[in-house]
Amino acid sequence: MIIDILVIIAMLTGLLFFVATTVGIIRFPDFYSRVHAAGKGDTLSTTLFLGGAILFILRDFSEETLLTAIKLLLIVFYIFIASPTATHAIIDAGYEFRVPYWTRSSKKKCAEGEETTEENLDNGFYPEELKG
Amino acid sequence: MNLEPFFIAMAVAILFLMLCNLYRVVAGPTVIDRMLGMNVIGTKTTVLIVLVGIINGRVDLFIDITLAYALLNFITTIAAARFYQRLAQPAPPEPRESLMAPSAGPEVTEADAHATVSDPVREEPP
Amino acid sequence: MPPIFTFFVMLAFWTALSGKFDLFHLGMGMFSSGLVAWLSHDLLFEGHSRKLGATLIEIACFVRYLVWLFGQIVLANFHIAGLALSLYPKKHLDPHIIKFRTSLKTDFARFVLANSITLTPGTVSVRIEDNVFYVHAITRRSSADFSGPGPGEMERWVAWVFEGGSR
Structure with missing residues (x-):
């Protein structure tokens, strides 16, 4: 009974975070912000869903269910x-490709090549100096 | 307590949210947005397979599929991201087209002609 | 120590995946995991030889670090959910990329630091070039941990786990 309630709570929390992830992926203005939504919300919501599944499987305890829970x-x-790691690979590829980005001071702007880089530094998007 | 309707509702909700993610895959401004949406959908597919296993009562059967799918999704994402990143980098200074297409025609240089000739010789049986 | 340690990790993994405990399956598991451990024992754990006790202490510290990290992950999810579900998300966003230099030496410590940066509130690690990290932060407040002088809180944690620094 208590385990059932725990399963329901875990899965509903996971669903809430998945809703937040989906809304973030649809609503955020540029690619980098969408990566934030995908990388964080996806991990925790999947963990919560699978944690609820583990609790539900371990409800009737035997050797086989223990093995399934370990898997x-x-x-x-x-x-x-x-x-x-997948998130990191995706955002690294996007940074290499200089996909369009969004900052507060400017609307969508594309960073392609060297000549626009100076302009982009003024927006504070790309790093100006290396911290010692 | 019978939790089966709850699991079915969860599976339907996940499917609906995956459809919402599919909007980003279809309408994403760049290719890499589409890859991001596909990564999220693939991660949630593992959860969906586990839920289907629980509803059918055969989790021990479906768990191996889930494991394989999680591995496959990760490798797919990494490979696509690496390919895209390779695309973004500048072309290598020496394309060496003559080596890739030996039948390119009149632009074969001395060394390449020698290489193409010497290849079948090397493969002759003694 | 490393090859036999790799062998036992592989054997545990085999047993968990096969789920059969008779002689035939265990024998095949010992054969294949022994083969893998003999061929590639320096891939899973890096080659330098260490005492078993030091490794166990490191694993204990790592578990303690994972508990702290899980709290940070929950905070990060509430942060991102609040941003996504707010009425005007563009009013709160201020994305930028910062760049900082780390003092961590080993590759594994840098890997753990990069993944932890991705999972904590408002930051995603973009690129690592030797010891320079590029971090994308979604608000100004979330990049404060990395833009100050000296190593931030998370880097001190990772250094405490892997390289014996102070927390």
């Missing part, structure tokens, strides 16, 4: 490593 735990661990 699910492996998947959770794997997603915890793989999801930020």
